[in-house]
Amino acid sequence: MDSDGSVLDPALVPNVTVCNATAEYSWVNSEMNFDHVGIGYLCLFQVATFKGWMPIMYDATDSTQVESQPRNGGQGYFFCFLKAISLE
16 A cells, blocks of 8 residues: 555555565555454354455455465455355
8 A cells, every 4th residue: 555545556566575665655454364364264254144245255356476466356266265155
């Protein structure tokens, strides 16, 4: 994010290293993510109960690699995984 809170283009800031090298940018993860086991289970619980699952699905499908900037629709198979969790 820049100082205005806007998400930057992945071509401009592709990963956390480039982001931290620039003083006016800061690296911010989503509130609900899979970086911690407990929060990951909470995310799966939210998906299974259909409470707040849409932002989790969007974040999961936009994910790329570790410490890399998300890209729109980068991982479509996460949608299938989360949909299968919700059907159980």
